[in-house]
Amino acid sequence: MSILVHAGTRILVQGITGSQAAVDTQRGLRYGARIVAGVTPGRGGETVHGVPVYDTVAEASRSHAIDATILYTPPLAVRDAGEEAIDAGVPLIVVTAEGVPVHDATSLIASARRAGIPLVGCNTNGIISPGRSRIGAIGGEDPGEIYAAGRIGICSRSGGMSAELARTLKFAGHGVSTCVSMGGDRHTGLGMADYALLFEQDVDTDAVVVFCEPGTRNERDLADALRAGRVTKPVIALVAGMFQEHYPPGQAFGHAAALARDAADTASAKIAMLREAGAIVVQTLDEIPALVTAAGMRGRTA
């Protein structure tokens, strides 16, 4: 299997007439993604690379069964578009926009949680289950060049590093079950621990590779899940951003931010936390393939 996006997942594209959306739609279709409909208010009745366009999500979902939607709406329109998808009951929402205002992002995330709908992003590059399907720009023009099908799950805070991780694995003969670029924003819908739990349940994933950054509670939650035994598959973590600790923190002009910042926020603290919880923490991409080989074997015999 794979997580979130599978062969046959029926995809809606909100904002499909935009240039990036149109390019990704064309590439997605070529890769075998089942993109069934698009939405752009006022453009209903058109087609984009053969995909019918509707004015609203509700209208699209009356004509098509939809398993997931991806939002290409500009940052200030994300909250509305997301609420529209929630209202229509689309079971998975993926938000690509970078720079969604924090009040909008946290409201939309709260709304999706209340509805029990998983939300990926904001600021995600997409999800790919190599050889099966993809949603978003992830993989670019030729995903096959870096994403091979296989049994390693990837969850990355950085869209770019998800590509770099997959490429590193492929060069060493490993493939990927699903790769999620979870978004680098402070607030995201699903968190790293949520993805690890999905990989835990996926029979076709043997081990999980995560790319971590300073800030946010993602790694803390993942460490908790590991310690509690909710994630038992091997987790290999690359944590970037230690260099920041060599420079003074940004000029603080208020005290409240300092109050909210957790001491466990730095890359070093996260490395220690993940290692203590049983994750395999690496310094470089180049170390990962050999560890995956070992971890993958363990995963299969467990």
Add this chain to the structure above:
Amino acid sequence: VHGRRCGGRDAAIVIPLLEDDAKAWLRDAGFTVPAGATASTAADAARITEALGGDVVVKALVPMGRRGKAGAVVRAASATDAAHAASRMLGMSVGGLEVREVYVEAAVAIARELYAALLFDDDGPRVVVCAEGGVDIEVTARTTPTSVVGAPIDPLRGLAAWQAIDLWRRAGIHGPIARNLGDLTARLYQCFADGDAELLEINPLAVDAEGNVVIVGAMTGIDPAALGRQLRWRDAAARARRLQRLSPRERRVADVDAEVPGPEARYIELDGDIGLLVGGGGAGLYQQDRLRAWGGRPANHSVTPPTGSDRRKLRAVIEAILEHPGVLGLLVGFNYAQMARADVRVTTLMDVVEAKGIDTRRFPIVIRMLGAGEADARARVAGIAGIHYLPRDASLEDAVRLVVELVARARESRGA
């Protein structure tokens, strides 16, 4: 490194409002705020003091806390005193920032000082109140942790007065004032949300002799991502940008970033000698770490927009990197490009290199860029001595190692 560090990568810098802008906003929203005005000369400060009548407080307009300790908040009993205070402050440096204006406001007869803040933590919006204001909240949180009471806010429901009343009661405030404070705190949240603030900290939140609640200290940070819909903050954002402590190169990039529409570009100067042209996301963090691990010293960090956007931003970042006097070589390090075009980056880079007459035999450039437009990018620099465009199987680690080695060599030959 400038900017807040929450979010890991160099998240866009929250826009600090100066006290006069923050107070005008809160006054417009119906809160009780002491009367005051902005002065850029001592004579202005004297005139404002006379008009206000009575004692005033003269405050340096710099976007930071703890100004009192820096001598940047002074009480004055007369126009002459206020003029003296203003002339001492104007031109002085507070936290590295030059004071260009002061805020002169009517002094409040404070009976009690409290604290209230709205902010975001990793889970979402949050309210914090404390019965002891006027001092550093971090200190209070350390010494008497139970006096600082916070709670998450459901952004879909907002903060209701009854919820805020409960918080103030838990913070030890009882009686009619708890109700006033609850109402005020709930209205503050509405302001915080409507104004796209990321931080709204009222310290002190004062209770005067008559029992009125007055906003005496206001520290506000605005979400830069919301500027497109918050016209009222455009001038404040420009003002905040002018006040930022930036090198001339950082300032040029910040100006271009503000003028040209599209995703963010940023250049952050560091004290090393290896220029770093990166995207600014995870791969940028990773390469900074790896450069240090190999003994290299980065001269900057950079955030460059996607190649589909206006190239002036990319060009401004490249110019800044190459103009840094300490820089001896350049790493152009990007993760395998799924969307961006390598040829756009290399063409823009070479335009700048040629315009500046940079001799790459003395200034090594290591490029590790794979993906769309790669063939054209390689063709653009083929055969140019000193430009090392790494082969397709090269890792980011290979690029880092090579640039550290080449810059070390360049350093030696310059020293020789």
